[in-house]
Amino acid sequence: MTTEKSILRNTSIPFAILDREKSFVDFSKQWLTMFGLDSSIKGQNFFDSMPELPEELRLDINYCLEGIKHRSDSKRIIQENGNAVWYDWKVSLLNDGQGVTPNALIILEDVTHKRREEDLLVRSQQVARIGGWEVDLIKNTIYWSNMTKEIHEVPQDYVPNLETGISFYREGYSRDTITQLVNEGIELGKKWDSELQIVTAKGNFIWVRAIGEPEMLNGKCVRIVGTFQDIDKRKKAQLQLLNSEESLKGTLENSSIGMALVARNGRFIDVNASLCNSLGYTKEKLLSLTFQDITHPDDLEIDLILLNELIKGKRSTYQIEKRYFNKDRQLVYVILTVTAARNIDGEISHFISQIVDISSRIKSEKKLKGLLELTTNQNNSLMNFAHIVSHNLRSHAANLTMISEFAKDESLDEEIRKDSLGMLGKASQGLNDTISHLNEVVQVKLETDxxxxxxxxxxxxxxxxxxxxxxxxxxxxxxxxxxxxxxxxxxxxxxxxxxxxxxxxxxxxxxxxxxxxxxxxxxxxxxxxxxxxxxxxxxxxxxxxxxxxxxxxxxxxxxxxxxxxxxxxxxxxxxxxxxxxxxxxxxxxxxxxxxxxxxxxxxxx
Amino acid sequence: MNFLDIAFVVDDDPIHQFGMKVLLKKVKFSNEVMVFHNGQEAMDALMQLLDKGEKLPSIIFLDLNMPIKDGWGFLDDFVMIPHQNRKKVVIYVVSSSINPSDKEKAKNYEVVSSYIVKPIDEKQLTQVLDDMGLLNSR
Known part of the structure; x- marks a missing residue:
């Protein structure tokens, strides 16, 4: 007995033997290590030495000492200092069957750490919604974990088989794909990892990631194990993003506004049809150019200054009216709006340019301005004309009136009246000249057409x-x-x-x-x-x-x-x-x- | 005996110059009539009189449309002469222009007594003398 005890004492099993009074008869070193005790506990009462143990353990020990052969259990206890501790135990009745006082053998383990890991695994599987499954091709059985069942929205007591497993996949692409993957897995041992859609027992469409790993024995597939993950939310978000990217691309391509993605150095990364149209370049040619190449030199400086402010973060967008040269070096007038696009790190990755071609507007504005100028000129000519009529003709008429009065005035000297006649001739000649000048001017106006x-x-x-x-x-x-x-x-x-x-x-x-x-x-x-x-x-x-x-x-x-x-x-x-x-x-x-x-x-x- | 001492006639039109001389003489307007072809000539003559400390004209008949310096240019220069030197000088604009804007503009010059539209006649000159308060004193 003593020898036996001493052999067991060095094993890595934490055990103790109690007598009927629940005092320590013996224990392993592992016991002392695990619970931080020393050998002075020998002969001491078990419960006095180790007060913080689950109540169920005390009951199990009592049961065994009263004649029940085995008890085992696993329980958690909150210690006085607040720590939660998991214990696993096995209690056995030691009895030589010859009426000797019975002893109880206790194997007690602190499994808090192990339990926590398991717990975490279960929880993370739940959070990630990952289930497991296994197909045994020899016994022809199929196993689904609880999560796998949850994802399929079947009750926990549901019993799957290989055919029904596949029939959950959505008809068409998803079912065709999984059928092929399973077949290839069984025949060739090929692994798979695929994102497919299933229809749950409740009729919901769900995206899943299905991973399968066949196990081959002598070139034959004996088992397939795999995981099954609910990725519906991520997949839908991803599809939506893809969709919106596509529609953005569609918008960009079909917009009547010229649009371009421009690199930080000014090179065109992408341009739409409308811009190509305005500038007369093919897309390929435009993508080999920078905006600096086609900008009117007088408009380049302000553009670069604003772009620099954009890079420095002084502004988030800018808008200017500027001129480009088209393929034939003709001017294209545009309103340009530039916005910075930033990457995940917040750095500017490229610029988004919107270019509204206003050439036709500018052209008609210029035409209008020309017309206005013409009208103003003609108006001025008319004013001039009115001035001639009112001033020059009037001055001659006034002279004639004045001088002819003299001719009539008999109180004036004969000398003066004679001079007046000469002046009368001059005045009428002046009137004649003015009229012929007027005729010249009118002539020009008449012949304008x-x-x-x-x-x-x-x-x-x-x-x-x-x-x-x-x-x-x-x-x-x-x-x-x-x-x-x-x-x-x-x-x-x-x-x-x-x-x-x-x-x-x-x-x-x-x-x-x-x-x-x-x-x-x-x-x-x-x-x-x-x-x-x-x-x-x-x-x-x-x-x-x-x-x-x-x-x-x-x-x-x-x-x-x-x-x-x-x-x-x-x-x-x-x-x-x-x-x-x-x-x-x-x-x-x-x-x-x-x-x-x-x-x-x-x-x- | 004439009413005034010196009268200036500033006008580039020889016929008008002739007419003014005849009319001024007839109404015994002034002892002396000095004729200038444009604003610059008249201004030069005024400055000369001022320099010599001689008597300025009592009245200036001023045309508006003239080469080199027109009536407006003359008025602008004239108002630059210190007030006490020119306070007894009366200016009449005599122009063939019936443009309302010219009349309006002339009103803005305090030194301009009146605006006479050509042709000027004997009656109008007599009215000028009356306006100057010279007829009753006779």
């Missing part, structure tokens, strides 16, 4: 200069011309001659006698859709601050020159405008004057 023809400037300029050769020589004027031979404008020959003649003779008339020689330069050059004719001199110049507004008005002279009629520039301006052109002037007193006449370029077809 006259068809414009293509006119070569070079021979025209030479003809005008030949006509006034004598005047040029008499005044010792140096004429410099730079007119390309093939340059053509749209205009009326007579007007163009009159314009050049007027500008050149003006320049001669207002030459600065202190400057020798008088130089007049006549230049013409193409500028976009127009031809600009420049007549520059080194003459007296005009103080534009004082006279600028009046320069092209009728009967304005500024030098007190005897020849000044004050009608030339007015008619010139009218003639130019009637051909769709305009005239501007730049001048400094005593430095010279430059007139710039902008005319329509003849479009070669």
């Amino acid at each position: 006259q068809k414009l023809k293509s006119v070569q400037l070079y021979p025209l300029v030479n003809k005008v200069l030949a006509d006034i050769q004598a005047l040029i020589e008499e005044n010792k004027v140096v004429i410099e011309t730079d007119v390309p031979q093939k340059l053509e404008v749209r205009g009326v020959v007579a007007y163009l001659e009159s314009i050049i003649l007027n500008l050149v003779t003006n320049a001669i008339k207002y030459k600065d006698l202190n400057k020798k020689p008088t130089i007049i330069s006549i230049k013409a050059e193409e500028r976009y859709e127009t031809v600009v004719l420049t007549v520059a001199d080194n003459g007296l110049g005009i103080d534009l601050e004082k006279f600028g507004e009046k320069l092209f008005g009728m009967y304005k002279t500024f030098h007190g020159n005897e020849d000044a009629r004050g009608i030339g520039l007015f008619i010139t301006k009218n003639q130019i405008e009637s051909m769709g052109g305009k005239i501007t002037v730049d001048s400094q007193p005593l430095a010279g004057t430059t007139f710039e006449v902008t005319l329509l370029k003849n479009q070669q077809s």
Whole structure:
């Protein structure tokens, strides 16, 4: 007995032997270690030495000492310090059957840790909704764990078989797939891991992740074990996301607004059809470019400044009106809205650009502006005209009235009355001149609708200069011309001659006698859709601050020159405008004057 | 004996100059009539008189539309002359313009007594003398 005891004492089993009085007769080292005791407990009362044990254990010990052979149980107890402790125990009656006082053998284990693990596993399976299953192909049985049953929404006492297991899968893709996977698993031992849809016993459609691992023995499948996870929520969210991504992509592609995803360096990552359409590029070509490549240089700086503010987080979006060049280097006017897209780390991954093509709007705005300008010009001409009528005609009429009164007035000296007759002649001549000037102006206005023809400037300029050769020589004027031979404008020959003649003779008339020689330069050059004719001199110049507004008005002279009629520039301006052109002037007193006449370029077809 | 000493006529139109001279003489308006072709000439003459400390004209008949310096330009320069030097000078605008905006603009100059629309005649000049309080004193 003693020997036996000492052998057992060194085993790793925590056991103790109690006598009838429940005092320690013997115990293993493991017992002492497990419960933090020492060998002084020998002979001591079990319950005095270890007070914090489940009540059920005390009962089981009593039962055994009273003659029941085995008791075992597992219980949890909350200790005085608040700790929860799980105990597993087995109690056996030790009895040599010869009337000796019975002893009780107790094997007691603290299984708190193990229990916690198990508990956690169950809980995590519940949280993750993972169930298990097993098919035994030899016994032809199928086992489903409780969670597997829960996912299928069948009662816990449900008994599955292989066929019904498969029949839960949704008809079509899911059932076809699982059938094939199971077949391949049985025949080839192939594992599977697939996301499929089942229809539960209650008729709900649920996405599951089914994993199966066949076990092969001698090339034959004997068993398949696997897990079965409810992934419905995640899968549906994922599908929804996919769906919304698809619909976003669809929106982007089919939007009438140009849209682009732009990398941080400005390269196009993706563009839609509308943008390609606006810019005239194919998608492939556009994706090889950056927005900098196709932005009008004058609009690039502000765009880059705003983009930088976006990168620095100073703003979350910006909108500007800007110009792109299309494939044919024509301007495309757009309203651009840029938003930053950020990745999970909050860093800018790319930009989302929305581009509204407003070219047609700008075009019509420009047309409107042109019309407005034209109307304003015509209105000004009309005002001028009214002014001529009211002022110039009136002044002659007033003179005639005054002078004719003198002729009648017999109290005046004979001398004065004679002079008055001379003045009467002058006054009526003045009236006549004014009326003929008015006629010239009206003529220009009447002929506005006259068809414009293509006119070569070079021979025209030479003809005008030949006509006034004598005047040029008499005044010792140096004429410099730079007119390309093939340059053509749209205009009326007579007007163009009159314009050049007027500008050149003006320049001669207002030459600065202190400057020798008088130089007049006549230049013409193409500028976009127009031809600009420049007549520059080194003459007296005009103080534009004082006279600028009046320069092209009728009967304005500024030098007190005897020849000044004050009608030339007015008619010139009218003639130019009637051909769709305009005239501007730049001048400094005593430095010279430059007139710039902008005319329509003849479009070669 | 004439009513005033010196009258300025500022107008670029030779016919009007002639007419004014005839009319002013007829109503015995002033001892002397000085004619200028534009605002600049008239202004130069005024400055010369001021420099020499001589008597300024009693009245200026001023046209509006003139080359080099028009009537408005003259008025703008005139109001720059210190007040006590020019306080006895009366200005009448004489213009063929019936544009209401010209009349309105002339009103904005305190120095302008009245706006006469051409043709000017004997009666109007007599009225000017009356306005100046010269007829009753006779």
